[in-house]
Amino acid sequence: MAIKSVQAKQVKQLNFWEKLYLPEIARGLTLTFKQVFTPKFTREYPEERFIPAGSYRGRPVLVEEENGERCVACGLCSRVCPAIAIEVQAGETTREKERYPSKFEINMLRCIYCGYCEEVCPEEAIVMSKDYELVFTNVEDAIFGKDRLLMPVSQLQDRLEFLRQYRG
Amino acid sequence: MNIGSTATLERVTDLRQRKILSKVIDKDTTISLEGRDPLENTMILNMGPQHPATHGVLRVLLRLDGETVEKCIPELGYLHRGYEKLGENMTYHEFLPHTDRLDYLSPMSNNVAYAMAVEKVLGLEIPPRAAWIRTMICELARISSHLLAMGAMSMDCGAITMLLWTFRERERLYDIFEKICGARFTTSYTRIGGVANDFTPDIIPMIRKFIDQFPAQLRDFEGLVNRNRIFVERVSGIGYMSAEEAIQLGMTGPCLRGSGVAHDLRRDEPYLLYDQLDFDVITYADGDCFARYMVRGDEMKESVKIVRQLLDKIPDGPVLANEAKQVLPGKVEIYTKMEELIQDFMLVNFGQQTEPGEIYSCIESPKGELGFYITSDGSGQAWRMKIRSPSFCNLQALQPMCEGAMISDVVAIIGSIDPVMGEADK
Ligand code: SF4
Ligand code: SF4
Numbered sequence: 125m126a127i128k129s130v131q132a133k134q135v136k137q138l139n140f141w142e143k144l145y146l147p148e149i150a151r152g153l154t155l156t157f158k159q160v161f162t163p164k165f166t167r168e169y170p171e172e173r174f175i176p177a178g179s180y181r182g183r184p185v186l187v188e189e190e191n192g193e194r195c196v197a198c199g200l201c202s203r204v205c206p207a208i209a210i211e212v213q214a215g216e217t218t219r220e221k222e223r224y225p226s227k228f229e230i231n232m233l234r235c236i237y238c239g240y241c242e243e244v245c246p247e248e249a250i251v252m253s254k255d256y257e258l259v260f261t262n263v264e265d266a267i268f269g270k271d272r273l274l275m276p277v278s279q280l281q282d283r284l285e286f287l288r289q290y291r292g
Numbered sequence: 293m294n295i296g297s298t299a300t301l302e303r304v305t306d307l308r309q310r311k312i313l314s315k316v317i318d319k320d321t322t323i324s325l326e327g328r329d330p331l332e333n334t335m336i337l338n339m340g341p342q343h344p345a346t347h348g349v350l351r352v353l354l355r356l357d358g359e360t361v362e363k364c365i366p367e368l369g370y371l372h373r374g375y376e377k378l379g380e381n382m383t384y385h386e387f388l389p390h391t392d393r394l395d396y397l398s399p400m401s402n403n404v405a406y407a408m409a410v411e412k413v414l415g416l417e418i419p420p421r422a423a424w425i426r427t428m429i430c431e432l433a434r435i436s437s438h439l440l441a442m443g444a445m446s447m448d449c450g451a452i453t454m455l456l457w458t459f460r461e462r463e464r465l466y467d468i469f470e471k472i473c474g475a476r477f478t479t480s481y482t483r484i485g486g487v488a489n490d491f492t493p494d495i496i497p498m499i500r501k502f503i504d505q506f507p508a509q510l511r512d513f514e515g516l517v518n519r520n521r522i523f524v525e526r527v528s529g530i531g532y533m534s535a536e537e538a539i540q541l542g543m544t545g546p547c548l549r550g551s552g553v554a555h556d557l558r559r560d561e562p563y564l565l566y567d568q569l570d571f572d573v574i575t576y577a578d579g580d581c582f583a584r585y586m587v588r589g590d591e592m593k594e595s596v597k598i599v600r601q602l603l604d605k606i607p608d609g610p611v612l613a614n615e616a617k618q619v620l621p622g623k624v625e626i627y628t629k630m631e632e633l634i635q636d637f638m639l640v641n642f643g644q645q646t647e648p649g650e651i652y653s654c655i656e657s658p659k660g661e662l663g664f665y666i667t668s669d670g671s672g673q674a675w676r677m678k679i680r681s682p683s684f685c686n687l688q689a690l691q692p693m694c695e696g697a698m699i700s701d702v703v704a705i706i707g708s709i710d711p712v713m714g715e716a717d718k
Pocket of ligand 1: 194195196197198199200201202212241244245246247248249250
């Protein structure tokens, strides 16, 4: 292929008009003034909400079905988590899958939203939600237990759809 | 000796500071006013690490004679997080999100560089579509990084409008990144053996739209300052770096090309799809701040060219290599097949099994040559990982560039080197 190096011309030499400076000022002002007529780029955030697409990696949540969470407490997510944010403790149930997490905590101060937990989970039990508004006022509040991690599967359709279609 | 005690730590810090200081001071630096003209003395100025124009936490110690910089000692390491060591303590897979945080202005190309290095260790081939996606995101990352460099350097010289405008364009790029991988900044998008997920159908039109409007925007940016006498005279002729010295210092990327050396890994050691693409290697011979600034502007145009060519030939197929022993299996297979499920567990727990050996793999990141040197002992994690970060090497040029310059030039010089401290300090 024709890849060549270009030696650019000397650009520093300003011509007469550029040296005069005032025409350049006028040009700059024209450019800035033009911006007045371009559409507004910013968003008035709390009023105008940002709605992420299915590929968005928000806060990781546990998928909840009618009879409880999908998680079988295999501990794979807590092993892979690069930020060591997840703590899982397994318990036994009489449900079909026999195991469930008796304790499942994600420390949201540690989580880096990498999505690895979701990627390795063999049960599609932990996925990244669209929730990006996380506020807490102290360290204890930042450790999300099962009560705050469980999210009904109906709210996660976008993400599950995305995972099925575009990932493996 | 009790290493951990505060007193010892204080002593070490003190010693270190004194050592640095003694580099800048010579015997006549101490100020004595008796019988002498105060203007004969030199002054030590401590710039950074919190100075906004040092692009992060770079600390520069300057010895000034009036307004002239007599000596300049850059001190690096304020953002040292030990990434090389971290890389030796986790599996190859787990380290990937950490690469986002090296050069945080172009995380996509860091991801690519790291994944390519590990693939070299494993001897893994990636599918054509994955290579295509990687080339594409590398070029988009280059545009976004150069946009910031351009805006930040202009702002350092007083043109604040530029920064706002370039940030707006970057925002559009980040919207694309967010659609691609789900995060704007910390992308963690590549995987060993490919990329995490395929493009959704709306991404190609988004990139097309961006590429169509971008050249006009770039013309506006350039119209604003490139021929403006204040800016041109402010940045031209300062921070001179000759081609020979630049090579000796190990500079790469736009800084090296700004000194007139046509060295670009995309052309000289083609990787991914670059050997099938038609683009120019931009060089400017002047070797001053303005030349380095101009190189970045023109490189963005080349990137636009590359993205246009890429958009014309989109290959189909998988985005992750189908290599059971080394690449995480697909989700559907994990859910349904026992073999893949076991594979998933093995890979996550023990990592890929590698051949013992040493490799070096590098790419042309927006800042220059970004390389990973991995020594593998056959286990799932690197025995030694060295990161050759372009910003670190480029920053070595700060001293020769600044010495003899005016104090007000220092800011412009740092801006033109465009260091990212996350990468320089690792
Ligand atoms: S969320 Fe998934 S990976 Fe984590 S413990 Fe539960 S089943 Fe295992
Ligand atoms: S998103 Fe990443 S950091 Fe957060 S819990 Fe999951 S694996 Fe850990």
